[in-house]
Amino acid sequence: AQSVTQPDIHITVSEGASLELRCNYSYGATPYLFWYVQSPGQGLQLLLKYFSGDTLVQGIKGFEAEFKRSQSSFNLRKPSVHWSDAAEYFCAVGPMNRDDKIIFGKGTRLHILP
Amino acid sequence: GAVVSQHPSWVICKSGTSVKIECRSLDFQATTMFWYRQFPKQSLMLMATSNEGSKATYEQGVEKDKFLINHASLTLSTLTVTSAHPEDSSFYICSARDTGYTFGSGTRLTVV
Numbered sequence: 001a002q003s004v005t006q007p008d009i010h011i012t013v014s015e016g017a018s019l020e021l022r023c024n025y026s027y028g029a030t031p032y033l034f035w036y037v038q039s040p041g042q043g044l045q046l047l048l049k050y051f052s053g054d055t056l057v058q059g060i061k062g063f064e065a066e067f068k069r070s071q072s073s074f075n076l077r078k079p080s081v082h083w084s085d086a087a088e089y090f091c092a093v094g095p096m097n098r099d100d101k102i103i104f105g106k107g108t109r110l111h112i113l114p
Numbered sequence: 115g116a117v118v119s120q121h122p123s124w125v126i127c128k129s130g131t132s133v134k135i136e137c138r139s140l141d142f143q144a145t146t147m148f149w150y151r152q153f154p155k156q157s158l159m160l161m162a163t164s165n166e167g168s169k170a171t172y173e174q175g176v177e178k179d180k181f182l183i184n185h186a187s188l189t190l191s192t193l194t195v196t197s198a199h200p201e202d203s204s205f206y207i208c209s210a211r212d213t214g215y216t217f218g219s220g221t222r223l224t225v226v
Binding site for chain 1: 120148155156157158160163205207209214215216217218219220222
């Protein structure tokens, strides 16, 4: 079955500290992987995506993610978080070549301590 | 980059009335758009896949007669919540695929 697991519902880090949000997936075909961020009452903004090539992907706002096929993981990282990074983060997986739906994880709420 | 415009951002309607939400791809053509519903503090739940020029594909448990989807052009899909009730109050988000999946800013629907 196709699924995305974000094991951490909430994560709290101090401002300036490093961050890693975990994402594991189960997908039958070669996956197209995404990380989105959502602020309260807003839509989803794409942080980064992995299609193929270099497994370390750079995104916006200083985020990066690493695709590890052997671990079926696509963890999101940031070396130093800012208070404005407090939001909900969603990992998602979808098909590469078809107009088919993507599957979302349940999300991780990031809290930043001053 | 690709932009998806969703309107209105919020709407309040009376119980029993219908509400239409628009989703437009501004700088690309989208043969397929997706409609999601999101409850507070939860993930996105796919309601239906909107296909230009054909009937939408609804997910299991979603009432197609209540949530009418029209995708009449390559840049516009609409979701109409018919005979709205308070339990339909939610955050609705559309998405369109270009090289990735671009999302609208969402519509907060409140039915009173």
